[in-house]
Amino acid sequence: MSDARCPVCGAGFRGSSTCSRCGSDLTQLMRVHVTAWRLRVAGWRALAAGDAAAARRHAEHSLELHASASARRLEALAAMCE
Numbered sequence: 001m002s003d004a005r006c007p008v009c010g011a012g013f014r015g016s017s018t019c020s021r022c023g024s025d026l027t028q029l030m031r032v033h034v035t036a037w038r039l040r041v042a043g044w045r046a047l048a049a050g051d052a053a054a055a056r057r058h059a060e061h062s063l064e065l066h067a068s069a070s071a072r073r074l075e076a077l078a079a080m081c082e
């Protein structure tokens with residue numbers, strides 16, 4: 001979650017469920033990022049197992065939650081393998 005930011009004040013994430021600058025609760029943000037990460041992991045595993053279509057679906061769903069570079073790479077690679 002190194003690129004995650006507080007949606008209230010824009011402070012960078014520092015590994016706490018409370019923003020270090022404004023005190024906002026970041027629990028939901030953390031859950032969304034973890035879900036996106038889990039989808040990327042499932043996508044990479046699907047791609048390794050030869051299921052490019054499933055990998056692409058996982059990548060697309062991950063991108064809906066968090067537009068990370070890793071999810072974009074997974075989506076591109078899965079598309080090339082389909």
